Amino acid sequence: MAITTIAVIGAGQMGRGIAHVAALGGYQVKLRDISDEILNKALAEIKKNMQKGVERGKLNTEDMEKALKRIYPTVDLEEAAREADLVIEAVPEDIKLKCEVFQSLDRICPSHTVLATNTSSLSITEISAATQRPDKCIGMHFFIPPHIMKLIEIIRGLETSEETTRIAEEVGRQMGKETVRINEAPGFATTRINALIGNEAFYMLMEGVGTPEDIDKAIKLGLNHPMGPFEMVDLVGLDTRLKILEYLHATLGEKFRPCPLHIKYVKAGRLGRKVGKGVYDYTCKE
Numbered sequence: 001m002a003i004t005t006i007a008v009i010g011a012g013q014m015g016r017g018i019a020h021v022a023a024l025g026g027y028q029v030k031l032r033d034i035s036d037e038i039l040n041k042a043l044a045e046i047k048k049n050m051q052k053g054v055e056r057g058k059l060n061t062e063d064m065e066k067a068l069k070r071i072y073p074t075v076d077l078e079e080a081a082r083e084a085d086l087v088i089e090a091v092p093e094d095i096k097l098k099c100e101v102f103q104s105l106d107r108i109c110p111s112h113t114v115l116a117t118n119t120s121s122l123s124i125t126e127i128s129a130a131t132q133r134p135d136k137c138i139g140m141h142f143f144i145p146p147h148i149m150k151l152i153e154i155i156r157g158l159e160t161s162e163e164t165t166r167i168a169e170e171v172g173r174q175m176g177k178e179t180v181r182i183n184e185a186p187g188f189a190t191t192r193i194n195a196l197i198g199n200e201a202f203y204m205l206m207e208g209v210g211t212p213e214d215i216d217k218a219i220k221l222g223l224n225h226p227m228g229p230f231e232m233v234d235l236v237g238l239d240t241r242l243k244i245l246e247y248l249h250a251t252l253g254e255k256f257r258p259c260p261l262h263i264k265y266v267k268a269g270r271l272g273r274k275v276g277k278g279v280y281d282y283t284c285k286e
């Protein structure tokens, strides 16, 4: 089945990046969020990131202009989804919300449409069960920022068909990404490891093992990670990471119990780069 139109649901940190790579991949993109303000911010961010690509010689101006014209923003879910061949959902990490969105998409979309979720941790099988087409549901887990990161983790739920898997892999290739096939398990391959490292780093901070700067430096220079765990959680969003940890704690057990210090940061509204302050304060740094 040929994919020409992709609807991206949610234009936050991930959705806007997915719209960016989908448009550069040649797809018509419908980008849906709940307000014009969020959509305008997302479009401005996409343009800024594409312009950076032009400055670095990764993209020419003509391709950028064409790609930007392929992105159509809307607050109307029906308008976004009714002609889509593939939908990629990137709303917050909340199982109830994702199931509601999938139920609506199942009603609105043509019968051939593949429904993908960008969840970082949740059950593809559970989200698929909200629809009448579990064979056409799949996980397409992009990484932050989607226009830079090379991988899409393709996650198969219990009923995901081989054809659906191949479509997701082909779309990934068309977006210039590598893919891996993962059978569903909480947190898949990547989030399970990443959440554990990030949570342990918070316990170390709470115990006074070191400053965030020194712990990040130790992990980067000593273990050759490109980012420290606190730089990473600030980029991911402390709210998103906490939801992931709560789910992994419920499904995989005690080793994923969210660190109380992390919970305290979320309660204080220190959600990371997206709000200007997380573990680090970006209002002073930038």
Ligand SMILES: NC(=O)c1ccc[n+]([C@@H]2O[C@H](COP(=O)([O-])OP(=O)(O)OC[C@H]3O[C@@H](n4cnc5c(N)ncnc54)[C@H](O)[C@@H]3O)[C@@H](O)[C@H]2O)c1
Binding pocket: 009, 010, 011, 012, 013, 014, 015, 032, 033, 034, 038, 090, 091, 092, 093, 094, 101, 118, 119, 120, 121, 141, 142, 143, 144, 235, 236, 237, 240, 274
């Ligand atoms: N942040 C990361 O590093 C990362 C990486 C991979 C996957 N993910 C996953 O991607 C998803 C989104 O994460 P994010 O970081 O982009 O979050 P975010 O908070 O930046 O964006 C979520 C967006 O969804 C919108 N939204 C809420 N309800 C909606 C609805 N019903 N319809 C359309 N839009 C709606 C919000 O207004 C917001 O703009 C989550 O499932 C998360 O786990 C996140």
